[in-house]
Amino acid sequence: MRELQAVPLTAQAFLPFGRVVSAGLGAGASANQGTAVRFDFCAELINTRPQSTPNLAVFRSAPRALPLELTLLERHPCSTQAFIPMVVARYLVCVAPTLPDGKPDLAGLVAFVCAKGQGVAYAPGTWHHPMVALDAPAEFAMLAWEDGSPRDCELEQLAVPVRVTG
Numbered sequence: 001m002r003e004l005q006a007v008p009l010t011a012q013a014f015l016p017f018g019r020v021v022s023a024g025l026g027a028g029a030s031a032n033q034g035t036a037v038r039f040d041f042c043a044e045l046i047n048t049r050p051q052s053t054p055n056l057a058v059f060r061s062a063p064r065a066l067p068l069e070l071t072l073l074e075r076h077p078c079s080t081q082a083f084i085p086m087v088v089a090r091y092l093v094c095v096a097p098t099l100p101d102g103k104p105d106l107a108g109l110v111a112f113v114c115a116k117g118q119g120v121a122y123a124p125g126t127w128h129h130p131m132v133a134l135d136a137p138a139e140f141a142m143l144a145w146e147d148g149s150p151r152d153c154e155l156e157q158l159a160v161p162v163r164v165t166g
Contacts, residue, residue, distance in 0.1 A: 001069075001161055002160070002163065003067075003162075003163045003165060004109060004111050004162055004164050004165070005111070005165055006066065006092060006094075006111035006112060006165065006166055007112060007113065008112065008115070009093065009112035009113065011025050013110070013112070014093075016097065017095040017097075017110075017122060017123060017126045017128070018080070018095075018120060018121045018123040019042065019043035019044065019120070019121045020118055020119070020120060021042045021043050021082060021084060021119035021121055022042070022119065023039050026039055026041075027039075042121075043080070043121030044080060044121070045080050045121070046079065046124050047078065047080070049079070051147050052078070052079065052146055052152075053145065053147070054143060054144075054145055055142075055146045056141060056142070056143050057143075058086070058141055058142070059083075059142055060138070061091075061132070061133035061138045061140070062133065062137055063134060063135055063137055063138070064134065065134070066134065066165055066166035067163050067164060067165045068132060069161040069162070069163050069164075070109075070158060070164060071157065072129070072158060073094075073129055073155070073158065074128060074153055074155050075098075075104075075122075075125055075156075076122065076125070076126075076144055076153055077124060077125045077151055078151050078152075079124055079144045079146070079152075080122065080123065080124055080144065080145075081121070081142065081144040082119065082120070082122075082144070083119055083120050083121075083131060083140045083141070083142050084141040084142075084143075085116065085117070085118070085138065086139040087137070087138060088116060088133065088138040088139070089116065089133075089134065089135040089138070090113055090114060090115060090116075090134040090135050091113075091132060091138055091140075092111060092129075092131075092132040092164065093111070093120055093128065093131075094109065094129035094164060095109070095122070095126055095127065095128045095129075096126075096128070098125055098126075104156055105127075106158070106162065109162060113134070119140075127156065
């Protein structure tokens, strides 16, 4: 079984897979009568199917511990999928590039540990493991465009599990 070491999430390291969503990664502007700073366009929100509609959902995740065995990956080929932490300590994000045949490139699989205040927006077609809360239960707001078809979410079972360590 292959072993993969999780590393801290950074905007630069995640860029091939989408965007890190967090205050302070770009220029901000004064808002709310000077009591806040507003950061616009933190991630691209993409939808390639005109018949789909935005779905703002909330995920409640039970915590899991590292090491963790990954047995599947998923992707959303037609839409960005954004996860915004609502109640979160740390969580794990695992992503992989796509091979020319559309399958995940497991040689490029990367695991990131995300801290409080860091969300992610997966680019359309990015292979990723489902969200994993670490340390404590977590809640995430999720935004994606869906139409109820199989193209909303594609799954790939891994022939050999990958072990992620902390």
